[in-house]
Every structure is written in C-alpha cells, then in structure tokens.
Amino acid sequence: MTTRANAPAYMPGFGNHFSTEAVAGALPEGRNSPQRAPMGLYAEQLSGTAFTAPRTENRRSWLYRLRPSAQHPAYKPFDQGRVRSGPFHEAPPSPNRMRWDPLPMPKQPTDWVEGLVTYGGNGDPETLSGTGIHLYAANRSMVDRVFYCADGELLIVPQAGQQVFVTEMGRVDARPGEVVLIPRGVRFRVECDGEIRGYVCENYGALFRLPDLGPIGSNGLANPRDFETPVAAFEDVDRPTECVQKFGGRLYATTFDHSPLDVVGWHGNYAPCKYDTAKFNTIGTVSFDHPDPSIFTVLTSPSETPGTANCDFVIFPPRWMVAEDTFRPPWFHRNVMSEFMGLVIGEYDAKEGGFAPGGASLHNCMSGHGPDQASYDKAVVADLKPVKIENTLAFMFETRMPIRTTQWAQTSPTMQLDYDDVWTGFEKGRVK
Template identity: 25%
Template sequence: MTNMPPQWERGTTSRQAHVGLPPGTVEEEHGREGFYGPASHLYRLHAPTGWTGVEGPAVHRAYDTGALPPTDDALWPTLIVGNDQVAIGVQRIETGRPEFLRDADGDLCWFVHQGTGTLRTEYGPLAYAPGDYLVVPRGTTFRFEPAAPTHLLGIEAIRSRYQLPDRGLLGRHALFDPAVVEVPEPEAIDEEGEFVVVVKRDGHDTRITYPFHPCDVVGWKGDLAPMRLPVDAIRPVVSPRYHLPPSAHTTWVADGFVVCTFAPRPMETDPEALRLPFFHRNVDYDEVIFYHRGQFFSRAGIGEGFVTFHPTGLHHGPQPQARERDAEAAAGNGSAPRMADEVAVMVDARQPLHPGPEAASMEVDAYVASWVEGTAPRP
C-alpha cells in the first residue's frame, strides 16, 4: 500500500485535477517520473505555450518522414532522434534487399505505417500490414520481404529488451490480452546458394556468408520469439470523467524508455472534465510521437507519417487550433460521446534524445510557432 503524499493547496485551484478548472484558467501539470511521481497543478491565466519565440536546442521539432525517399539502398533505419538507450528512425523499402539482418545491439520494434508483406525470420514468417507492431528480439536473423512498398518506424532498444508493462490493478489482460500476440510457425527453407547475413554490433556491420538458407529451422520452443501485435487489437483504457495521462497507453517497456499507443477511443463526456491533454513540461522524459492515421486530438496541421519531438523543459500541450476544434465539436455534439479517432505511437525516453545527421532533411519549418495564436502549423 502506498502512503498518501502531502497535498498542499494555495490560491485558486480545482479540487480534482483535470476537472472543473477555475473560470479563465488553464491547467498545467508539473510532475515527475512520467506522471507517476510527485506532481503539482498550476492554474494559469495564460497557456504556457503562448510564447512569441523559442531559440536553442530544446526547441520543439517536427519531421515529415514521407520526405525520405523510398530506397532499397539502406540496410538499417535512418535515425531521427536517439541516445545510448534508444534509436528512433524510419525506413522506406520498395522491393527489399537480398541480405538478412541480425541486430546484436538490441531488440527492434517496428511499426508498419504503410505496406504489406512478410517479415521473414529464422523462427518462421510473420505477415504484416499497416498498423502492426513487429518486435524482433536481439540477435534474431530476419529480412523484410515486401509485397508492396513499405514505410516503417523503427525503435531500437539498445542493449535492452522489450517487455509488457505491469498493468497493476487493471489485470494482465487489460489493453490487450497476451493471447492476441502472434508468434511465427516454423517454415524451414532447405535451399543451397550464397546467403548473406549482416550483423550489426556496436553500430558496425559484419557480413557472414552461408552456403544454405539461414531460415532452416524446423521447430522451436521457449519464451523468446519475434512477435506481431496489430494496433486494432489494443483496447485502450478510458474514463468518461477524468482525462488519463499518456502513461495509461503504455504498450512496451524497455530500459530507459517506454512505447505508448494512442488508439481510437471515446473521449470524456463529463462536461467539467478536460478532453484535451493538460499542459506539461516533460520534466523527466523527452517525448517523440509518430502519427500513423486519423486526426490527432491535440494537434492541428500534422500529417500522417509525421514525427514530433518535444524535449524536456519546454512546455507543450494542445495547440490553439486543436483547442478551438475541440470546443466547436463539444458545442455541436452536446453531451454525446465523441471519439479520438487516431493511431499514433509515442516514445518517452529518460535520457536526452538528439537528432540524427539526416533528420534535418525531413524537418518541418517553424513547428514550434504552431502554438502561437493565429499562426497556422506548417505541414
């Protein structure tokens, strides 16, 4: 049992966080440990994102990954942002390469944005389609075999592994039943020839050549294997009377970061409850979001396949256009339930993230200005 922490209250506040804000105020959560730790709520007269300019390395950034041309030249994803624990990149494959890959640096989590095909692994094949998570354990031999051009978000857990989060009082079947996770059936290929496996270790590639097909496994058993989780199998936790923080949508955990999934879900119906995210300043985690489909409920002017990067220290929350859109929808629908019709992948990293050398070619101009009243975002 956790002891109740002290709760100080000064000035004009709401009795319940995220509900019944004092008229004329906006709420900001100043919290630690990614919404799990100590926190206070500040009730402000102005949105803390109402700046007229931001300069320096902590500026919010956005990237259009569709600007990366499709190619079969790259073996590994193009880095957008990363650190010593996680590398977040994008890869656009046309027909695929002949080599097989093996990442000896960490687990790989792929999210399929576009395309269909087969993830060929030594454990067996996994068919993939848009909206699929594909988790490839460290040291697994694999290859993408696209049936259609494929656009992937890649999240590498460096020297770590992916696990399911502890769902606490919700129980182990909340969000998704582990039984919906698909693992491969063996499909041994007995074929002679010249087959190359590229092993990435400490960021450098080593090529191994075999006279037989590397996917020659006739059977396997154990609790380590490639996995497929379709996003449509995720059943988000929701509350009609309280806006839940992003941590409620945690899908995968690894050392130094978490992966969360924003999936379609009903929005709050209590007229006093916040429906859009509360303002916060990411004290302990850098935040990256990949937008897969739909209309992201706290953003305007962000297209499918975009990535946003919100470093620690600088406030963020709903943009003015999103707040206006939410107010108009609420006025038009009364108390009827509304849906957050979106699919997005969020990565929260404990250590500071840094843009990769090729990220600038995908960057969206003046994204940080999209919080300025009357300034349209620039997709």
C-alpha cells in the same frame, strides 16, 4: 524453397514457452541437446538474457537447424548509409521541439536495410541502456540478404504497405495497425510487393514486456493472448546470402553459402511476435479530467528506477471520449520523459494539420508542448457529448533520457522549420 509447418499461421501468447516444428520429428524428445539431434540437425541455444537471470526474466530458445549458424567467414564493415547508433554524439543535443514531414518514398530500388534512416536516440548499446529511433522507406524485397541487430531488440511499427518479416523462427505478416517485435540476434529479411514505410525503436535496455496493471486490475491494455508468435519454417537454399548485422553501433556483413533462415524446429520463450493494436483494451476516464498517457502503454522496457522506463511504447488508438467539464485533448505539459511521436493513420487529436501519417515529432525533456491553437480553440467550446475518436492511430516512444537527434535529422528537408509557430497565436489570460 521455403517449408512451413502444416498448422495455423500463428500461435497466441507472449512470454510463454512455445514448441513448433516445420517437419514432424525435428524436435528432440526429453532433452535439448542430445548426442545426435534428429534428422542430422544442429542444436543451437539462442539466449536473450544472461544464463542466470531469474526464471521469470530468463528468455531463451533452442533452435534445430540445417547447418550451424557459426558456419560463415569473418564479418567486414558495411556501408552505414544513414544508420547511426548510440552513443549519439555527432550533433549537440537540442531542447527545441521538432517535427518532420513523412520520409519520402525512394525513387530508386531500395530494400529495408538500404531504406533505414536514424533520427536519434540516447544511451549506448554497450552499456545496455537507451534507445535508437529509426524510420524506413523501401520499395523492394530483400533478396539473398538477411539482417540482425546485436545491439538490441527491434520494435517495428509499419506505417504503409503490407510487409512480411521472414525470420529464422518463422514468417510474420504485418500491416499498418500491427507492430512486430524482433528479438536481439534473430536474423530476418523484409519482403514487400511495393512501397513500404514505418518506424523502428531499437531497445538497448531491458527486454520489452507488458506493463504492470496496478489499480487497473487483472484486465486491460494489451492482453498476453493477443501477441502472436510464428510457427517454424525453414529455407533449404544453397546460394550465397549476405548477412548484415548491427554490432557496437556499426554495420558489418558477411556472406553465407546458404540461407541462414534454416531452422526446422524450435522451442522456448525468445521469439519474434506481432500485435494488432486494434485489440488494445483502452482505459479512460468516465468522469472528468484527461488521464496521463501511461494508460495507453502497450509495452515497457523498465530501468533500475521503479516506474521510470528505459522506453515505453504508447499508442493512441480509436476510443470514446466522455469526460465532462474537461479539456479533452492532451493538455499543455512538460515532462521529465522525452517523447518521440509517430502517426500511422488519420489525424492526431491534439494537432490539426502538419502532423501527417509517416511523419514524426520530438518533444524532449522539459520542452513545453501541447495542442496547437486550432485544436485548443475547438476543444474549449466543444459540446461535451460522448464522442468517438475514429480512424486514427498515433504512438510514442517515450524514454527517460533526452533524445539526441542525428545530423541528418537536424538538417533534413523534411524538418518543419516553422513548427514553433503552431503555438504563437494564444491570447494572454484575462486577469482583473
């Protein structure tokens, strides 16, 4: 049985303190851990940062649950499937540009955990630096199984199908165009009514947050009020439930004799949330030149080097293009930052064909890339009237370290071996 609070489905905010209970009176008054918690519940603090982190950085929540989360037998190794983790050493790093067709939907019954596939990443979860990049394709709900990641927080980008993330702290319904952020250590299962697919950025580094706005000022990009956090819900289920965790780069599992999604009330600032990218306030030029993609940053995981992110989550949503005497698509470029790109819907304005929704591309550190010839030829002769780019949503996981691909990603039948050919037809410039 699942019980939910009699309240709106979500509470708006991001990084704020929340207080929610599925049953009135579940939260104690005045103190976090009284001698006896209300209703015989068990108090548990879930800390996402070190105890002594500065107040502005500190993330933690108090959970009040039916049973202690410590009540389970030992974890044992679980089949890794195609999940890999930092440090990524199973295949040599490659400077080559790569692009993949969409991950095929499974033919056999496959849940979210079984459908995870690692494409690559960098850093090491044990050093709290870097990222893991995964895709998933599934066609059935997780039943009597939950998952959590002890190595990092999970930024999930649904690409196909309605998806429900049933977490310890409440239910998060998500569809393509929305993104879901599940904190490190929070247990959840994924439910669906059919085929689903999407992308996952596993962030080993500093927690994702909104980027500083600088000269943009006080308004723009993603607004804190649009990040939605679930109200409390709990399951009072007394039957075996498998709990799979990712720890130190490996998968492990144990079996609870009950559902561990049994938090009756919680309060704090460490919780799952979702964001609808349609609410992103896009910033762009109103004069000339194509601005840097940093203006499309939704969330950032900063590093110890100011302005150089462990990982940025960047989107390219529908928007107006009005720049005059300007090459409007992304120009040819080489970056110190490495770019893993995905496409949720539509077509990306710098690529005509080949880059399909559910597919992916990788342009590593200093690898030259940019528009293909068809996009270039169209852009240099376009009538530069105001035009709206519509019915599209592309994104990037951008990171300061080269992304090492897995052996599976380098040898997958979805790899487009002719990707380099999109740049082979350009004529030499006419210099007299």
